[in-house]
Amino acid sequence: MLRKCIVLAVILAMIFSLSACDLVPTKAPTEPATPGATPTTTEELKAIKITAYELAEEYEVNEIAADHKYKNHILTTVGKIVSISRDPQTGKAYVSLSTGASHYSLGSEVIRCFFTDEAELLNFAVGEEIIIKGKCLGKEKKEKGTSFPILLENCSLVEQSEFEVVDWKITHRPKRWLELEISFTKFGYSLDYFLENPEGTEIEGEAGYHAEQFYEYTCADTEGKAYFELRGIPPGSRQYKLLVKDSKGKVVATKTFSFSGASPRIEVVDYKFYVLKGREGWSKKPGEPWMPPPGFCCLYEITFEIKNSGDLPLYIPGAKLLILVNDQSYLYGFPDLELWPGEQGIFKASTGGANYGLWFSSSGEQELILRFIGFMDDTDRAVYSMNAPITVPEKPLED
Numbered sequence: 001m002l003r004k005c006i007v008l009a010v011i012l013a014m015i016f017s018l019s020a021c022d023l024v025p026t027k028a029p030t031e032p033a034t035p036g037a038t039p040t041t042t043e044e045l046k047a048i049k050i051t052a053y054e055l056a057e058e059y060e061v062n063e064i065a066a067d068h069k070y071k072n073h074i075l076t077t078v079g080k081i082v083s084i085s086r087d088p089q090t091g092k093a094y095v096s097l098s099t100g101a102s103h104y105s106l107g108s109e110v111i112r113c114f115f116t117d118e119a120e121l122l123n124f125a126v127g128e129e130i131i132i133k134g135k136c137l138g139k140e141k142k143e144k145g146t147s148f149p150i151l152l153e154n155c156s157l158v159e160q161s162e163f164e165v166v167d168w169k170i171t172h173r174p175k176r177w178l179e180l181e182i183s184f185t186k187f188g189y190s191l192d193y194f195l196e197n198p199e200g201t202e203i204e205g206e207a208g209y210h211a212e213q214f215y216e217y218t219c220a221d222t223e224g225k226a227y228f229e230l231r232g233i234p235p236g237s238r239q240y241k242l243l244v245k246d247s248k249g250k251v252v253a254t255k256t257f258s259f260s261g262a263s264p265r266i267e268v269v270d271y272k273f274y275v276l277k278g279r280e281g282w283s284k285k286p287g288e289p290w291m292p293p294p295g296f297c298c299l300y301e302i303t304f305e306i307k308n309s310g311d312l313p314l315y316i317p318g319a320k321l322l323i324l325v326n327d328q329s330y331l332y333g334f335p336d337l338e339l340w341p342g343e344q345g346i347f348k349a350s351t352g353g354a355n356y357g358l359w360f361s362s363s364g365e366q367e368l369i370l371r372f373i374g375f376m377d378d379t380d381r382a383v384y385s386m387n388a389p390i391t392v393p394e395k396p397l398e399d
Contacts, residue, residue, distance in 0.1 A: 047133055049162075049187050052079030053099035053220035056110035059150055063139060071138040076158055078131045078188055078219045082109045084121055093118030096149070100129055101220040103190075112148065113155040120157040129189045129219045129247075131158040161188025163244050163253040166223075170230070170312055178230040178315045180257065182242065185223045189246045190216070193226040196241040203228055230259075263310030264339070266370065266386045269346070270303040273393060297392050299358045300350065302368075304388060306337075307344035314339040314384070316372055321349055324369040328358050337372065363394040 048070065055077060059066040079097030086093050094114045098107030106127060113132045115121060124130055134155030140148045167183040180195065182205075193205040207226040208215045217224050228240075238261065244253040274297075302323075308314045319337040323330045332349040339345055360366060372384045 047074045047076040049076045051099070051187070051220050051222060052077050052097045052111050053101050054222075055150060056099055059139060067138045070136045073136055074133065075136050075152065076131065076133045076187075077111065077113075077152070078129060079111060080107060080219065081124060081126050081128050081130055082106060083126060084124060086118075087114070093121060095121060095124070095130060095132065095155075097130070097132075099220055100218050103216055103218060109149050111150045111152060113152040115155045117156070131161070131188050132156070133158050158188075161191060161246060161252050162186060163188075163191065165242070165255050168257065172313070172315055178313060180228040180230055180240070182226045182228075183223075184226065186217075187222055188219065188252075190218050191252060192245045192247070193228075194243040194245065195228040196243055198238045198240070202243065260311050262308050262312045262314035262339075262341075262384075264314050264384055264386065265307045265309055266304055266388055267307075268302060268304045268368075268388045268390055270301075271299060271390055272301040273297045273299055297360045297363065299360070299390070299392075301348065302388075302390075303346065303348045304370075305344055305346050306339060308339040308341055311341050313341065316384075320373045321347075322371040322373060323349065323358065324371065325358055325366060326360065330358055360392045363392045366390050366392050 050070075055066075055070070055075070058069070077097070078100065080100035082096040082098050084093075084095050092114045094112050096109040097111040097113065099110055100107070113134055132152065132155050134152035137151040137153055140151050163184060163186045165182055165184050169181050170178055171181050172178050182193075191207075193207050194202040195205060196202050205226045205228045207224055208217045238259055240257045240259065242253075242255040242257065243251055245251055306314070314337065316337040318333070321332045323332065337347075366389070368388045368390060370386050370388050
């Protein structure tokens with residue numbers, strides 16, 4: 001019995017001795033980190049969006065400060081392709097980017113992006129814009145006194161541009177139609193801007209005003225404005241849809257705008273008649289102006305007030321007023337018609353030169369049709385049409 005106890009004690013002592021020497025592990029060992037590798041952190045999963053133009057500019061101003069902000073971080077950047085090639089030493093596929101600040105020049109390499117899957121580059125060509133996501137390595141010093149472009153590794157392709165409307169308003173420039181001005185932010189490819197009117201027609205917009213000079217936005221721009229002409233929005237609720245497209249015609253973003261339009265209200269405040277003392281009869285000699293027979297009333301001047309009770313401006317540059325009554329018509333031109341919401345104005349039209357005025361064969365209530373036509377509208381299509389009642393007197397002032 002004593003010998004069994006001694007043997008058991010010896011065995012237990014050997015077990016404790018082996019455990020102390022780590023020969024009997026108590027749990028699975030931790031996998032050692034790869035030498036030189038930086039562990040992936042939550043911050044790396046959040047890509048910093050910055051254009052090639054902005055990134056190159058920050059490195060040019062202060063390389064040390066730029067390294068602190070971007071080195072070892074995941075970036076999403078956009079620029080114009082300068083070259084697509086492979087590194088001669090490693091065989092890795094890469095894309096060289098310029099800032100993309102001009103539509104008309106290729107520019108020089110500022111960023112070199114090494115791709116994990118070179119198949120992503122098969123459908124791209126030099127001169128095109130591209131959006132890339134990858135890890136920034138900063139500027140690699142190749143030789144003393146020289147510096148490579150900014151390097152990105154483990155890159156992949158990002159297909160979708162980003163666009164967001166920040167604000168919009170109705171405005172106009174001198175001698176132009178009303179415009180819808182849209183302020184926006186963007187990131188990615190160059191975009192085209194269209195406004196779909198209620199009839200389904202797309203109006204192409206102008207984008208890129210800076211210091212009164214027009215230039216096209218590129219992938220280097222992250223904010224801007226687009227302008228669309230609004231030619232005489234009639235009363236009543238109407239919807240316009242903004243369509244933002246990339247260079248391939250793919251719709252990137254949409255936004256709907258609802259306009260109730262200008263709502264002009266007209267009131268005739270004064271008008272003048274006279275009876276022309278002309279010859280009897282309706283006939284006239286060739287070359288002579290036509291005249292109504294004596295006793296007919298002729299309207300030769302009308303004054304009316306227009307009030308815009310809508311929520312959009314009434315703006316017709318170089319407007320023409322077409323007056324219609326009893327199969328007669330008179331076209332009168334006057335300066336720009338401009339009334340902002342809540343405003344009212346007094347306008348006067350003289351019809352004396354229209355065959356001695358617009359004539360009436362009987363007295364009493366009559367109704368004029370007033371059609372406003374924009375001077376810049378080549379179709380002579382009525383922008384606004386309104387009815388105006390008048391009373392023809394029995395004994396107008398004689399001429």
